[in-house]
Amino acid sequence: MAYQPPRQGLAAQIIDVAVLLVMTVGALYLPLYLGLAGAAKNPQPIDNPTWEALGQNAAEQAQWQALGITDPAAANDIITARFDYSFSWAALIIMAVLVIGYFVLVVRLSDKEYREVIDERFGGQ
Amino acid sequence: MTVTSVPSGAPIPGTAGQGQRLQLLRVLGPGHVWALGVGIVLVGEYMGWNFSVGKGGMIAGLVACWLAGLLYTCVAMIDSEVTSTVAAAGGQYAQAKHIVGPLMAFNVGLFLVMAYTMLEAANAITIGFLLDTVAGLQGHEGLNQQPFIILTVMFLAWLNYRGVLATLTFNLVITAIAFLAIIILFVAVQLGASAVPLEFSAVTTDPLPYGWLGIIAALHFGLWYYLGIEGTCQAAEEVRSPARSLPYGTMAGIMTLLIAATLTWYVCSGLIPWEYLGQAGTPLFDAARVTGSTPLMVLLFVGTIFSTLASANGCINDASRAWFSMGRDRYLPIWFGAVHPKYRTPYRSIVFLVPIALIFALGAPLDQVVTFSILSGLLGYTFMTFNMVMFRRKWPLGTIKRGYVHPFHPLPAILLLAICSATYFAVLLGYGSQLISMMCFYILASLWFHFWRYRFVRRGDQFTMPWPRPIGY
Incomplete structure (x- = not known):
């Protein structure tokens, strides 16, 4: 016999949507709001910057000027900023476990539902 | 063709109750499919891709562009086979439902909604930023971007609410103009229209500022060149001939984007110092500024506005279709599964997603929003790898009618999985906390669905294709 799902009232539907919204905003927006997310690009400005000291040749200097940045001091932070790519193996392992574990969990539970x-669709065929 | 209504066993409140289900209109051709795919993605050439140069340098940006192109070629090949066979609204969502199971489908639906809603938010941010930049160039510093962001999202949501044909015809026109703008910029610069010459010395003097690790790191934003091309599948229920239009439109779209991405890298890397390019908000418009040519600046301003509008427009279209499909199947409250009685659009889903896009467009930095979109896309591409293998195992060639059969199986799936794995690592380099918070979100949502929401789902209705029983079940 085909499975008959229970009826869901309007209030319960609203609660379900609210739960999803809270999960979405909570998981994605909260880290941003608390300043926990983001790639730190750290400027390492040099003293008394000149275009030459910043490694910019004549053509590149013309490009900076065309972009409205005529003073090398204004470009100092942009040119010297670098990402920090040091990472721990623990973080890599945590990421791998989370991603692989997530897919294993979803595929296994899906299979049960499938x-x-x-x-029900094919019955005893 | 205009489909009015068909019998259904699952009436949807707001549209039915009379035992009938309104359907989406089948009015789209291959040109619309191309416009939907390229329209969503072309904005990736106008903003966002350049963060890959920031993460790895100029060479890394180019390698990332091509590696990501390879990834998306695999995506387009796999998608063309599965979607031309499972032609139903929701695209990959409908595929997951028929091949893996309801929970996977719920997750894929969320991937699509999150990827497109965040992309829509990124587009709105870019429009605000561009208008602020142009206002600054005209001497009006400090333009308030927020009204323009809100207006953009609201206008496009209204357009989507009114009908899919008008929406995607609008996309077809503005996407073509935005693509043409890139070609014109490239040709004009080659013909010497730029006051500042192309300069590629950084390729030899500072080729890989982060070493080889930078190439992997750059893959993260390399995806942005093409992210969303798989959105063509969302229109499966609204195209006149899915088996022909979907593979044709998708493959033509990926070829268009490969050309546009390479031209974009070439012009921008030659005209903008890589350190500036790596953090620029509107790189193609900046490249036009460097040429000193007012007509080029105006053209690329228009191109940027049109590409962001086309992308946001397509994103609203796709995200709402995915949300609508989940509502119709009761994965979400069935209230969302309603079709507008006059316009035949999933109007409740369109309206519901507007505030979510605005929360992120108004409150999060561009690179973070882009990262959320990329991560959801990446999870979706990972799903495609094992979905393809399961599809061929459960229904081997010859057992069901396929609209298109992609060659070299399982090579594209293996290649796709390898590039996806490298991209997870790339995201970890610099954006690890976003990756972890996103995984936590999807795990929580999965548990919620399996242990609570699934009880409202009609089991037998989840398999609607006229296929034989899958092998092994």
């Missing part, structure tokens, strides 16, 4: 779907 068997119910196939049984």
Whole structure:
């Protein structure tokens, strides 16, 4: 016999949407709001910057000027900023476990649900 | 063709109750499919891709562009086979439902909604930023960007609310203009229209500022060149001939984007110092500024505005279709599964997603929003790898009618998985906390669905294709 799902009232539907919204905004927006997210690009400005000291040749200097940056001091932070790519193996392992674990979890639970779907759709065929 | 209504066993509140389900209109051709795919993605040439140069340098940016192109070629090949066979609204969502199972489908639906909604937010941010930049050039510093961001999202949501044909015809026109603007900039610069010459000395003097690690790191934003091309599948229920239009439109789209991405890298890397390019908000417009040519500046301003509008427009279209499909299947409250009685659009889903896009457009930096979109896309591409393998195992060639069969299986799936793995590592380099928070979100959402929401789902309705029983079940 086909599975008959329970009826869901309007209030319960609203609660379900609210739960999803809270999860979305909570997981994605909260780290931003708390300043925990983001790639730190650290400027390492040099003293008394000149275009030459910043490694910019004549053509590049013309490009900076065309972009409205005529003073090398104004470009100092942009040119010297670098990402920090040092990472720990622990972080890499945590990431791998999370990603692989997530897909294993979803595929296994999906398979359980899928068997119910196939049984109901095809019956004893 | 205009489909009015068909019998259904699952009436949807707001549209039915009369035992019938309104359907989406089948009015789109291959040109619209191309416009939907390229329209969503072309903005990737106008903003965002250049952060890959910031993460790895000029050479890394180019390698990332081509590696990501390879990844998306695999995506387009796989998608063309599966979607031309599972032609239903929701694209990859409908594929997951028929091939892996309901929970996977719920997750894929969320990937699509998050990727497109965040991309929509990124587009709105870019429009605000560009208008602020142009206002500054005209001597009006400190323009308030927020009203323009809100106006953009609201206008496009209204357009989507009114009908898919008008929406995607609008996209077709403005996407073509935005693509043409890139070609014109490239040709004009080659013909010497720039006051400042192309300069590639950084390729030899500072080729890899972060070493080889920079190439992997750059892959993160390299995806942005093409992210969203798989959105062509969302229109599966609204194209006149899915088996022909979807593979044709998708493959033509990826070829268009490969050309546009390479031209964009060439012009921008030659005209803008890589350190500036790596953090620029509107790189193609900046390249036009460097040429000193007012007509080129105006053209690239228009191109940037049009590409962001086209992208946001396509994103609203796709995200709402995915949300609508989940509502219709009761993965979400069924209230979202309603079709507008007059315009035949998933109007409740369109309206519901507007505030979510605005929360991120108004409150998060561009690179963070882009990263959220990329991560959801990346999870979706990972899904495609094992989905393709399961599809061929459960229904081997010859057992069901396929609109298109992609060659060299399982090579594209293996290659796709390898590039996806490298890209996860690339995201970890610099944006690890976003990756972890996003994974936590999807794990929590999965548990919520399996242990609570799934009870409202009709089991047998989750398999609607006229296929034989899958092998092994």
